Amino acid sequence: MQSINPLANIEQCTFGNTSYKALLHNNAHHPKEIEKTVTDFSSIxxxxxxxxxxxxxxxxxxxxxxxxxxWLEAFLNDNSKNILRIKGVLSINGMKHKIILQSVGNQFQVYQGAEWDDEARINRLVFIGTGLDKNEILNTLNTISPLLPKQ
Known part of the structure; x- marks a missing residue:
């Protein structure tokens, strides 16, 4: 399973017996955990x-x-049948904190993350779904603000 998600915790169990705490209380939904785990999954x-x-x-x-x-509301509405999840760290004009984005289905939430330190203010987004076209997503994002893909 590490090939599907190298950041996933693997819990050993016998015949499905494991601690519910290990499965349900892992804080994977917490903004600080999302901020740490948004990475490039394109090679998976x-x-x-x-x-x-x-x-x-x-x-x-x-x-x-x-x-x-x-844009996000429209994107999720237009792609409601093929978007399962979105996670992201966003750099917002005029804000000194990172904005943590997560969505499930067509619902999304944003949270205030850590302050941007000396690091470059770069947006990182991971879309998980079916029939996704990276260039199409980039083209629609460019309609709201000309953005440059990070090389």
Whole structure:
């Protein structure tokens, strides 16, 4: 399973017996954990029988909060049948903190993350779903703000 998600915790069990705490209380939904785990999953290969795929996007330049929120609502509405999850760390114009994004289905939440230190303010987004087209996602993002993919 590490080939599907190298950051996943593996819990040893016998015939399905394991501690519910290990499964349910791992804080994977917590903004600080999301901030640490948003990474480039583009090299992960799913088994051929699965049509679920990750698309990782790393962009320079700050987003405008209102524009990215409207874009995200429209994107999730337009892709409601094929988006399972989105995780991201966003750089928002005028904000000194990272914005942590997570979505399940067509619902999303944003949280205030850590302050941007001396690091480059770079947006990192991971989309998980079916039939995703990275170039199409980039093109729609560029309609709200000309952004440059991080090389």
């Amino acid at each position: 290969a799913f088994a051929p029988k699965h049509s679920i795929q990750p698309v990782s996007i790393v962009l320079e330049k700050d987003f405008d909060m209102e524009k990215i929120s409207k």
